[in-house]
Amino acid sequence: MVGIVGYGAYIPKYRIKVEEIARVWNKDPNAIKNGLLVYEKSVPSLDEDTATIAVEASKNALKRANIDPKDIGAVYVGSESHPYAVKPTATIVAEAIDATPELTAADLEFACKAGTAGIQMCMGLVESGLIKYGLAIGADTAQGAPGDALEYTAAAGGAAYIIGKSDVIAEFNGTYSYTTDTPDFWRREGKPYPRHGGRFTGEPAYFKHVINAAKGLMEKMGTKPEDYDYCVFHQPNGKFYIRVAKILGFKEEQYKVGLLTPYIGNTYSGAVPLGLSNILDNCDGGERILAVSYGSGAGSDAFDITVTDRINKVKDKAPKTAYYLERKEYIDYAIYAKFRRKIKM
């Protein structure tokens, strides 16, 4: 059965606290922290972007997979912050992990769910026998306009998944997607910052798609929330995540390990891949995971995953997600503005 052969995470070292952003815009930090359940977010350094994050995560995935990178037949990088508008990130990643030249590669964009879309594409190519291994990465260096609500959460990070059929550390029991045309968040060509529909991003967008994808998958698989040891959902903030988990009937012990946004912010395409990597770091063979991404625009991809005993052999072969969560240095708004190229010279 097609599954995950290796996985790897990466989160930049720098963090900015909600208090520091709120200080600049004269807002009440406690209202934001309690309202969004976000306390700080990750910030990429001046020399980091989606390509460098994707490469670091992919190298960690390769350490766990123990395969020849030349056997990777497809590289897909899902992101809404590719360094170039035209020129693929995926070729940079493929070259940097020494997988070139016999492979297909492409960049994907679907707001926050482009990473899981890449996983599904690799599943199809592997299952059909067209390729031996596929590499799917969700990574972002998301930007929020100065002073906008998104500025408290738009963060950087990513995770990579090598999909294959042999020596899997987790099997995909099934996948299900739910997609409609819902303009809740967008960025027009040439514009530096996205715009969003405020409250419209909630009920008709995030909640409708995540709930329908989760329910659709559980109906397809014949499962209930209690059949899963862990669940992870897209996490634009902590509040939406916990609310959707409770609506679907999941308990805190199932959803807490996958929730990273309160401490690193919303890593967009990296969010569910990173939440899932933290679960894989902490789970055992035989345990079952439900993962549901969400991308504005809008759609959700849901996955039913069973971990194999091999997980314990590979967990420690690369830095765990917790290592990157704890490795941090706080910066102030001025340095943040410089790192995020908000200062124009």
Added chain:
Amino acid sequence: MVVRSWRHIKERYNLIGVICKNCGTVYFPPREICPKCRRKTKFEEIKLSGRGKVYTYSVVHVAPKDFEKQAPYVIAIIELEEGAKITGQIVDCKPEDVYIGMPVEAVFRRIKEDGDDGVITYGYKFRPIEN
């Protein structure tokens, strides 16, 4: 600029050097002749581990144009496990925390960019190995 960056992609992305099979010396960047063995040179490509230690370093305060926004930053000579010494920037570390002998590992970062509409050059830098 474009062709010059492209020509070095292999060595800069994956730290590909050469090893002289006659004397065992490792060189980075790759070269044509082993200065020790001269005509007996027997070079093979070698993928370097990227792990090593700081051999010496300098803190750059007055930076060239492409690197002004990063100053002050650390440029170090890294002695790799394989023996080759290579020059690179140290990142994720304050200049005052760098010391000779500090264990480091290679990371993949943006090196420079040709303005805001030109090609971005990527390659290796080094960060401290924690733990």
